[in-house]
Amino acid sequence: MYDSRTLSRKRIAVTDFSFEISEISPVERDIKVSAPEAMFAERSQALFDKLAASAPVKGFRAGKAPRHLVEKMYRARVLKDVQAELMEDGFREAIVRHDLRPVSRPQWKPREYAGQGDFIFSFVVQVLYDLKNVVIDGLTVERERVLVPDDVVDAELERRRQAAAVTKTVEGRSVVADKDWVRVSFEGKMDGEPVAGGKHDNELVEIGSNQFVPGFEEALIGRSAGEACSFTVTFPDDFRVEKLRRKDVVFDCTIHEICERVVPALDDEFAKDMGDYADLAQYRIAVREELEKFETERSKRSFRKRLWQKLVEANSFPLPPVLVDEETRDVAQRRLSEIARYGLNPETLGLKPEEFMAHAREEAENTLRAVLLREKLAEEYGVAVSDAEREAHIQKMAEEMNVELAKVTEYYSAKERLDELDHVLKHDKVSLILEEKVNVVEVDPKPAEPEHDHDHDHDHEHSHEHDSLDAATAPKLILDPNAPLDPPKPEGEKR
Structure with missing residues (x-):
């Protein structure tokens, strides 16, 4: 341990750390960090200064014990605390200096240090894959035409007539x-x-x-x-x-x-009961317009889903296991919540637990790749979300939901909700860029797939937006370097 009288008065900066980085895999790094002996000594003496002013020493009033007694009594504690402090600082400096994108907390390796020489420690961390290029050229995506024939309008009118019974x-x-x-x-x-x-x-x-x-x-x-x-x-x-x-x-x-x-008759009186319509002919026009709007949105969602599926299929790259595990748990929980609403579980649906989790993992991996591809494309094409775009979207939402603008604005005042909104808007802008770059083939509408297979029919109102890769919300991908870390273990102790 350095004696305080031999210390340089110059403050040792965290930039004096040195690093050796080895690639374990495309998404995992082994990082060796060296902190100069003088840095360790300075941190130690600063901590001893605090202890000397207040730490209790038997036989002396607080702050009156001789310095050498304080150092002898608290040496082990200071050694441990300074190691932990330097390890956290070294981890954060490695992230910044080497532009790492960690998704896991550092896994500290066992170490021993007696207080002399450079303090050397190592850790393993999972990082995002360094995606260089996104394959877009040559992708062909089908887009369904929007068609609402007369028989579809007739069927919808009949459905509404039956619903009014x-x-x-x-x-x-x-x-x-x-x-x-x-x-x-x-x-x-x-x-x-x-x-x-x-x-x-x-x-x-x-x-x-x-x-x-x-x-x-x-x-x-x-x-x-x-x-x-x-x-x-x-x-x-x-x-x-x-x-x-x-x-x-x-x-x-x-x-x-x-x-x-x-069941009411399908006539002018029925039309008037359904809203501000003069007669059945006018109501029929309104129903057709509603169906066309619905089909336009359905075609757009279906196209976006296929678009991102094609992009993910064309761009396979490794994912950090910790990220896949976390997203798999989230997907599984969402699916369990959905089927639980109908009093079901994977077993009653004929799915073994391992099959259920395999489906959840596949969906998680596809979602993560879609999000990473989106972020890469947003960076490549300079996609950003402006305040004006946020305000316009919030205004539109308030109008569509018939809710006061102030309430919707207040809802998005929280940072995490504003981040979610940015994900939605960014996703939409990147999707528009992709639509211009892929080969789009117009096809006739395909029969709609049933969303659920129930024993009998009910009206269920629920969203399936997250079922597709068009889901614009994103899991948290990068570890915040300023977030609290798991405290490093004492010297020589294995994790």
Whole structure:
């Protein structure tokens, strides 16, 4: 340990660190750091100065103990604290000086230091891959034309007419017959245990619609309103939930009432009831415009999804494992939350845990590559988000949601939410650049894929924006060099 009388009065700067960096893999670095002996000594003496002024030493008042006693008594503590301080400073200096983009905290290697000579320590850190070029040339992406034929408008009008129907209790008849609407509550059990997603209260069932598992609707025929009953249904061989295939499920059911649906006529009066429309012809025009707007947005989302999928497929590069693991957990949690809303889990959907996590990992890797490609392209083409663009987007959101502008502005006053908004706007601008550079092939619309396969139909309002690589929100990719680090272990101690 240096004696304070031999120290130079010149402050030793953190830039006096020296580094040796080895590449373990394209996304992992082994970094050896050397701190000059004089730097260690200066930090030590500064800490001893503080301790000498206040640290308790037996037999002396605070601040009155001889310096050599303070140094002898607190030497081990100072040695440990200065090592930890220099290791954190060395890590941060390595990031800045060598333009590293760490995504993990440093994994410190065991070290020994007795207070003499240069202080040398090492750590391993995962970093983002240094993406040099993004392959765009030669990519071909299909874009669906926006077509709304008359039969689609007719179908939408009929859907709205059916949705406007009112349900009334049937008077003078209590026995369930084919084509009836019946309000029931039920719970399914297999081997005495409740079936996930098999309990519903006050469910409206149309007998003969085949919306439920085969045999369920037929079992209600001939029963009476107010009756509580039990019946067994054998699930079919091809049922989507593997564990229920060919299984007998007992349904405990209460029939509340027999109903009839009164559907309004598709005429001018119906149109007037639907809004400020003079007649059915005017309402039909409005419905077509709504469908065209919807199809335009759907075509855009579908095109963007294919665009980013093609880009990711054409640009494969390694990802830091710690980043993939974290994003995989996030994806898995989102998927579990989604299916839990329907009382389901991976097992009931016939997915083994390892299969479920494999799907989540694949989605996580694709998302991360899309985000990194977007950031690289944004840098390459100088894409930035201005205050005016943020304000315009917030104004548009307020108008579309019919919410006061001040409330939306306040929502985005938090930095993390403003960052999310910037991700959305940047993603949109980069996507527009890509659209101009790829080969776009116009094709006729493809049949829409069902979003979920439920036992029966319900109206579900939920967003699937994150299902595609067009999702503009981004995981946090780079470790903040100013964030608190895990404290380095004492000398010689393994992590």
